Structures are given as structure tokens and as C-alpha cells.
Amino acid sequence: MAACDEGKYAITHIAREFKVSRRWIYKLKQQRYLEGTISPRGHGGGRQPAFCGDDLRALDAYISKQPDATLREIQHHFNRRVSCSIQAVANALKRLGWRYKKNRYEQVNKTERM
Numbered sequence: 001m002a003a004c005d006e007g008k009y010a011i012t013h014i015a016r017e018f019k020v021s022r023r024w025i026y027k028l029k030q031q032r033y034l035e036g037t038i039s040p041r042g043h044g045g046g047r048q049p050a051f052c053g054d055d056l057r058a059l060d061a062y063i064s065k066q067p068d069a070t071l072r073e074i075q076h077h078f079n080r081r082v083s084c085s086i087q088a089v090a091n092a093l094k095r096l097g098w099r100y101k102k103n104r105y106e107q108v109n110k111t112e113r114m
Contacts, residue, residue, distance in 0.1 A: 001028060001038055050084035051092035059089075060096050067105045 003014045004025065015022045032038050051059050055078070062077060063069065069077070071086045074093075078084075098105045 001032065004029065049092065049095070050082050050088035051078075051095075055082050056092060056096065059092055060098075063093065063096070063098055063105050069105070 003009060003017070004011065009017075011022050011025050015025055028038050031041075058081070059074070059078065062074065066073075071089050074089050075084065075086055078089075082088075093099075093105065097108045099108050
């Protein structure tokens with residue numbers, strides 16, 4: 001941006017010199033004008049998990065009591081609290097450290113290879 005601010009060279013020349021596009025330079029100038037900085041913006045965030053907070057704790061408690069419940073049964077049990085897919089239930093169980101082995105859920109052993 002210092003090269004642009006000096007005003008000695010055209011944007012095309014600066015873009016070629018620094019191997020960037022002209023559009024990128026215009027976007028940086030606009031960002032500096034609007035936000036006062038050209039530092040990188042943060043990540044947008046992404047999709048929030050279906051189970052979080054109290055729902056996640058309730059899921060953990062439910063699996064502790066019902067270790068042989070299927071994903072569909074878990075989804076049906078929580079359908080009034082959480083609207084989610086079976087994969088969302090599986091992802092939540094993975095975050096909690098549960099895994100399905102033979103016919104029940106159990107906590108993942110930290111020393112065991114997966």
C-alpha cells in the first residue's frame with residue numbers, strides 16, 4: 001500500500017511489480033478506507049454444531065444410561081430439543097469421546113489405536 005500511497009506509479013505497474021492483480025489492490029484500498037486496516041479478516045465461522053451446551057451434556061448423560069441406543073433412537077429421543085440428522089448425532093458422540101463397539105457405546109480409550 002505504501003507504493004500506492006506514494007503515487008509515483010500506476011496501479012497496473014504496482015500490480016505487475018508485486019505479482020498481484022489490480023482488483024486485489026483496489027480491494028485492499030477499499031478495506032483500508034472502510035476498516036482502517038489492511039490486516040487479514042478473520043474466518044467466517046462455518047456451520048454451528050447441532051448439539052452444543054446443555055443439549056451436548058444431555059446427550060452425554062443419555063448415552064451413559066443407554067449405551068446400546070442406536071443413532072436413530074438417539075435422534076428420535078432428542079427430536080423435540082434438536083432438529084438434526086443422524087450424522088449430526090454421530091459427530092456429537094465423536095466430540096464427546098464416545099464410540100460404537102459391537103452393540104453399545106463406550107468411552108474411547110486414550111491408549112488404544114483407532
